[in-house]
Structures are given as C-alpha cells and as structure tokens.
Amino acid sequence: MTEDAQPTDTDGEFDAVELEIIRNQLESVAEEMGQVLIRGAYSPNITERRDCSTALFDARGRMVAQAEHIPVHLGAMPEAVDAVLACDPHPGDVFILNDPFRGGTHLPDITLVAPVAIDGDIAGYAVSRAHHADVGGMAPGSMPAGATEIQQEGVRIPPTRLVSEGESVEDVESLILANVRNRAEREADLRAQRGANERGRRRLDELHDEHGDRLFDAFDAVIEYSRERFRAQIESIPDGEYHARDVLEGDGVTDEDIPIETTVSIDGGEITVDFSGTAPQVSGNVNAPLAVAKSAVYFVLRCVTDPDIPPNEGCYQPVTVHAPEGSLLNPRPPAAVVGGNVETSQRVTDVVFGALSDAAPERVPAQGQGTMNNLVIGSDAFTYYETIGGGAGANPDSDGRSAAQVGMTNTRNTPVEALEREYPLRVEAYSIRRGSGGDGRFRGGDGLVRSITLETDATVSLLTERRRHPPSGVAGGSDGTVGENWIDDESVPSKVTRAVTARTTVTIETPGGGGYGEPNEDEE
Numbered sequence: 001m002t003e004d005a006q007p008t009d010t011d012g013e014f015d016a017v018e019l020e021i022i023r024n025q026l027e028s029v030a031e032e033m034g035q036v037l038i039r040g041a042y043s044p045n046i047t048e049r050r051d052c053s054t055a056l057f058d059a060r061g062r063m064v065a066q067a068e069h070i071p072v073h074l075g076a077m078p079e080a081v082d083a084v085l086a087c088d089p090h091p092g093d094v095f096i097l098n099d100p101f102r103g104g105t106h107l108p109d110i111t112l113v114a115p116v117a118i119d120g121d122i123a124g125y126a127v128s129r130a131h132h133a134d135v136g137g138m139a140p141g142s143m144p145a146g147a148t149e150i151q152q153e154g155v156r157i158p159p160t161r162l163v164s165e166g167e168s169v170e171d172v173e174s175l176i177l178a179n180v181r182n183r184a185e186r187e188a189d190l191r192a193q194r195g196a197n198e199r200g201r202r203r204l205d206e207l208h209d210e211h212g213d214r215l216f217d218a219f220d221a222v223i224e225y226s227r228e229r230f231r232a233q234i235e236s237i238p239d240g241e242y243h244a245r246d247v248l249e250g251d252g253v254t255d256e257d258i259p260i261e262t263t264v265s266i267d268g269g270e271i272t273v274d275f276s277g278t279a280p281q282v283s284g285n286v287n288a289p290l291a292v293a294k295s296a297v298y299f300v301l302r303c304v305t306d307p308d309i310p311p312n313e314g315c316y317q318p319v320t321v322h323a324p325e326g327s328l329l330n331p332r333p334p335a336a337v338v339g340g341n342v343e344t345s346q347r348v349t350d351v352v353f354g355a356l357s358d359a360a361p362e363r364v365p366a367q368g369q370g371t372m373n374n375l376v377i378g379s380d381a382f383t384y385y386e387t388i389g390g391g392a393g394a395n396p397d398s399d400g401r402s403a404a405q406v407g408m409t410n411t412r413n414t415p416v417e418a419l420e421r422e423y424p425l426r427v428e429a430y431s432i433r434r435g436s437g438g439d440g441r442f443r444g445g446d447g448l449v450r451s452i453t454l455e456t457d458a459t460v461s462l463l464t465e466r467r468r469h470p471p472s473g474v475a476g477g478s479d480g481t482v483g484e485n486w487i488d489d490e491s492v493p494s495k496v497t498r499a500v501t502a503r504t505t506v507t508i509e510t511p512g513g514g515g516y517g518e519p520n521e522d523e524e
Contacts, residue, residue, distance in 0.1 A: 013214065014221050022211060022218040023225075023310055026065035029203040030054050033196040034067040037128055040192030042185050045133045045385050048418050049411045052130035053077070054196055056204065058219040059122050061085050062313035065222075071302075072105060072345050072408040073129045075295025078316070079103045081125055083159045084113045091117030092166035094194060096176070097159040098135065100150070100289040101333045106341035107135050107154040108142050108385075110190070112162065114197035116204050123208070123216065126200030128193045133383040134181040140378025140459050141385050145252040145495040147285045147336040155179040163194075181380055226314030231269030233305035234318060237360050241265050244354030245277075248347055249468050251284025252339065252495035257469075258282060258328060260347050264355040273297045273352060275323040281331035284495070285463075288340030288348070293329040294321045296348035296408060304356055304363040339463045339495070342372045342387070345408040346465065357474065366393030366444060366514030367471035368406035373483065373510050374463040377425065377454065384423045387411055391437045391445035391480050391513030393471060400445035400513035403432050424455040433481075433509055438470075440477030440515025447483065447510035454504050459497065460487065466511040467494040477515030484509040 033054035041047050053073035055066040061081040066074050083103030084095045095113045098104045104111060111129040115122045135142045135154035142154040150156060155176060161169055173190070177183045208215050242264045247257035261277035281287045298316060302309075309315060323329035328344065331337065350370050357364040369390030377384045387409050392400035405411055416427045429451035437444035462485050470479040485492045486507040487500065500506075 013217060019218060019221055019225070022215065023222045025207055026056055026222070029200055029207070030056050030065045030067040032203060033126065033128060033200045034069060036199045037130065037192050037196035040195050041130070042188035043133050044414055044418050044422050046130050046189060046192070048414050049386070051411045052128065054128045054200070056200060057081050057125040057127060059124055061125070062223060064219045064312050066311050070410050071299040072292060072295045072341060073109065075298040076105045076291035077111070077127055077129060078313070079291040080111045081113055081127060087159050089115045089122065090165050091115055091120065091122060092163065093161055094163035094197065095159050096162040097157050099156050099158045100337045102158050105289060105292050106338045107137070107150070107156060108132050108338070109341065110135070110157070112193045112197055114201060116201045118205060118208050124204055126197040126204070128196045130189060130193055132186055132189055133385050134186070134378065136179040136181070139461055139497050140181060140380070141376030141383045141461055143338050143374060143376050143461050143463055145285070145461055145463060145497040147338065148253060148283050149334040150336055151334060153285065153336060153338045181378070182383060222310060223312055223314040226310045226312050227317050229309045230305060230315045231318050233309070234266060234271050235269045237266050239266050239268065240359065242355040242358045244351045246347055246351045246354065247469065248286055248344060249465055249494050251282040251286045253284040255493065258286065260328065260351050262351045262355055264352065264359070266359065270318050271301070272320040272322070275327065275329050278323065279328045281326055281328055281335050285336035285339040286328070286344045287331035287335040287337045288329050288344040289337060290321070290323055290330040292341050292345050293323055293348055296345045297321050297352055299408060300349055300352040300356065304360060342374050343463055343465050346370050346372060349407045362396055365395045365400065366438065366474045366477055366516045367480070368393040368400065368513045369447060369466060369480065369483070369511040370407065370471050371465035371483065371511065372409050373508055375506070375508055376461040377452070377458050377506065379456065379458045382423050384419065384425060386414055388448055388450050388508055388510055389413065390447040390483070390510035391471070393513040394438070394440055394442035394444050394477060394516035396516060397442070399443045400437060402437065402446040403448050404445060426453045426455060427451070428453055428505060433512065436481040436512030438473040438478035438480045438512060438515035439519055440473055441517030441520050442515065444471070444473065444477070444480045444513030444515045447481070447512045449507065449509050451505060451507040454500060454502055457501050459499050460506055461497040462492065462495060464494045471511055471514045473514035474516055476518035480512035480514050483511040
C-alpha cells in the first residue's frame with residue numbers, strides 16, 4: 001500500500017468511506033473523554049493547562065485512537081495497558097497506577113485504565129492519564145530537584161484495582177489520598193478521570209450498537225492502515241545508520257554533563273533506534289523509564305512523517321527502541337525519575353531529530369528550547385505547577401514560533417487571572433523574551449519571561465535545561481539564547497529546590513530556538 005492508498009479490509013468488508021467514518025468516531029470518543037476530564041477536574045493543572053491525555057485500546061491492549069493531547073503521555077500509555085493486562089482484569093474494574101517501572105512515566109502522572117465490556121466480555125479499554133499537582137514525597141509538587149530515589153518523589157502505585165467489578169475499593173483510594181497534599185483536589189481530579197473513562201465505555205458501547213461486531217474488525221483495519229502508511233513514509237528516507245549525541249546539564253545532584261547517544265538504523269520500512277552509548281543511570285532524578293524514551297522516539301517519527309496518518313498502534317509496530325538496562329533511559333528501581341519524564345524526554349527528542357537531520361534534512365527543524373522549564377511553588381496548603389513555553393526551532397521554510405510549548409509537552413499556560421485567583425501568588429511579568437531566538441535565513445522563535453512573587457512562605461522547585469548549552473541552529477543558522485533562573489536577584493542552577501519566604505520573586509527566562517540557514521544579506 002502506498003502513502004496515498006485508500007484503506008480497505010483484506011476480506012473486502014470495509015470500503016474507504018465506512019472505515020474513515022468508524023476511525024473518526026473512535027477518535028471523537030477519545031476527544032470527548034478528554035473534554036469530560038478537563039471540565040470535571042478541580043486542579044488548574046488540568047482545567048487550565050490541560051496536562052492530561054485520553055485514549056482507547058482494543059482487547060489486546062493495542063491503541064486504536066487517541067486525543068491529540070500530551071506526546072509524552074500518549075507514547076507511554078501502551079506500557080500502562082500492558083501492565084494492567086498482566087493483572088487479569090475483569091469487566092467493571094478500574095485500575096490505577098503511576099509506577100514508572102510498571103507502566104507509568106513519573107509519579108505525578110496517574111493513569112486510570114477501565115476495561116470496556118460488551119456482551120459480558122472485555123472488548124477494549126478506556127484510558128486516562130493526568131498530571132496531578134501533588135502525589136506526596138519530600139517536596140510540594142512531588143518534583144524535588146535533589147531526589148535520589150523514587151520514594152522521595154511521592155506515593156508509588158503499581159497497577160491496583162480502584163474499582164473491582166463495579167464496586168469501589170474505598171481502602172485503596174483512602175490509602176492513596178492519605179499520602180498526598182491537597183487531598184480534596186486530588187480526590188476531585190481522580191473522580192474526573194473516572195468520569196472520563198466511563199464516558200469512553202458508554203460511547204464505545206454505543207458504537208457497538210451501531211456497527212455490531214464489525215467494530216472489532218475496524219480496530220484491526222485502522223491499525224493496519226496506519227502501519228502501511230507509516231512504513232511507506234519510512235521507506236522514503238534513505239537506508240543507513242545515522243548518529244547523534246547531546247547532553248543533559250546535570251542531574252540535580254551534580255552539574256556534570258550527562259551524555260545521550262543514539263544510532264538510528266533505517267532498513268526499508270523498519271526503523272531501529274538504539275541508545276547504546278548513553279550514560280548509565282545517575283543518582284539524581286533525570287533517569288527516564290524506557291517508556292518515556294519510546295514516547296520521545298514516536299513523537300519525532302510522527303513529526304518527520306505524514307501528520308495525517310491516524311495515530312494508533314500501527315505507527316509503533318515498525319519501530320524498535322533499545323536502551324541498555326541500567327542506563328539513563330532504562331534505569332533500575334529505585335532510581336529517581338521525575339525529571340526524566342519532563343526534561344530527559346526533551347533531550348531524547350533533540351538527539352533523535354539530530355540523527356535524522358542527516359537522513360532527511362528537509363524534514364528536521366533547528367533545535368527548539370529543549371526544556372519544559374518546570375516550576376513548582378507549593379506548601380501544605382497549595383501546589384502550583386507550570387511548564388513554561390519558549391522558542392521553537394526554525395524550519396527549512398519558516399521562522400520558529402515564539403512562546404511555544406516545544407517537544408514532548410503540549411500543555412497550555414495557566415492564565416494570569418486563574419493563577420492569581422487560585423494561589424497566593426502575583427504575576428509581575430509575563431512577556432516574550434525578545435531577541436532570544438537564533439538568527440538565520442529563518443529565525444528561531446523567542447522564549448518567555450515569567451516572573452512570580454509569593455505572598456506566603458513556600459517551597460520552590462525548578463527542573464530546567466538549556467541553561468549552559470544553547471539550542472543549536474542548523475545549516476548556518478545561529479544558536480538560540482540559553483535560559484536563566486532567578487530567585488530575587490540570585491541566579492540559581494537549572495535544577496534546584498529551595499524554601500523561600502513571602503515576597504520572594506521567582507523569574508524564569510526561557511531559551512530561544514535555533515535559527516535555520518545562513519542569513520540572507522539582501523534581507524538584512
């Protein structure tokens with residue numbers, strides 16, 4: 001099947017129109033689940049920033065439809081469903097998990113997996129994942145810069161029944177809520193996730209009423225369609241081995257650079273991404289579970305192939321990702337990992353893009369800001385969490401976007417009005433960091449300046465990158481400007497947790513994106 005081929009079932013049961021209708025119906029269910037979650041949650045982290053994702057899986061644990069939410073969530077969701085499948089799920093169950101070593105990514109991302117039963121048998125799974133503003137641990141917000149083991153980062157939940165055959169397991173929820181700050185907010189957000197999964201169950205049941213068992217055949221057909229289109233895109237990239245290397249700026253325990261290396265091998269319609277040569281797991285919290293590395297790889301490959309290919313299991317099947325056990329990208333417990341999900345994933349993205357820039361330079365932009373600029377301010381009474389946008393890298397045919405979320409995050413910001421209404425914080429400045437993007441024939445996008453004053457004593461945690469090594473320009477374009485972190489007038493490291501007093505001001509200046517191509521002198 002070529003890139004432009006129309007989907008047909010091998011038995012002739014589906015024509016292109018019918019399959020396209022069912023595919024869009026499935027994706028609409030995933031999107032509706034996301035809307036239920038966003039509208040039902042209490043935390044601004046979900047209601048405003050929309051740091052959550054939803055998807056549908058078939059009975060075999062294959063993703064068949066997703067809402068276009070958070071890349072680092074969605075690429076790792078199959079691992080969560082696989083972990084639940086190993087627990088002998090039954091109709092009416094709802095599983096909860098966040099364990100990064102059993103299907104999760106980092107502890108604040110809590111996943112609910114609900115089997116969907118049709119005629120008494122499990123026909124699929126409705127899945128929601130949301131970043132909770134606090135899940136316990138040594139610092140408010142559960143993202144402490146100095147963590148050296150996962151127990152310091154919060155409550156760790158293996159796949160566990162939150163609902164068993166339709167009956168809530170109250171003791172499980174009580175145990176979880178007893179270990180988090182802001183219990184009422186966590187309880188409400190979990191309730192919103194359960195509502196989202198229930199909406200997915202109802203809608204899938206309605207689709208079965210409409211299509212009968214042909215719905216299950218459509219699961220196979222949409223996956224096959226995506227796989228063949230994705231393979232055709234990979235086949236259009238020259239075969240070969242392509243290499244790249246970059247570094248993280250310390251792990252929160254030391255400031256030493258930590259290398260990430262990859263070899264991308266393309267052979268026809270198959271692609272292997274090997275991270276041998278990457279550093280061993282480290283003491284600090286930038287270790288990333290293999291599921292996070294896979295998410296970053298899938299994201300890059302989605303970017304360099306046709307974005308109209310339906311995102312599902314079919315896009316993953318031609319891809320193999322390897323990272324040595326015990327390495328930064330496949331750590332052994334009890335490694336700390338909270339920064340791996342948010343920061344290491346960004347560097348993996350940069351490295352894989354860098355390798356593919358030799359294979360398909362016309363498809364790869366200059367480096368974007370390469371960080372989520374994680375800022376947490378909290379106490380026992382409140383927790384504010386934000387990822388702050390920056391500059392996107394310039395493309396071969398356009399400038400990079402300014403003040404954008406780049407790479408593995410796709411959240412919105414917290415509006416000033418909502419932030420000041422919900423938290424004892426005051427926004428002093430929120431503006432574009434003019435001139436921070438790299439020069440070139442096409443300029444990199446500019447970063448942001450976000451400055452916040454505390455109105456109460458609290459703890460501040462920062463997990464950031466690109467404070468020493470700038471985002472690279474390509475093809476003669478200039479690098480972007482590195483970011484800077486300030487607490488009052490003191491420049492602070494890229495990763496820090498610190499207790500501060502009322503009237504302290506925290507300022508984040510985010511990196512600009514790299515430029516693309518030599519500047520055109522006639523246009524200067």
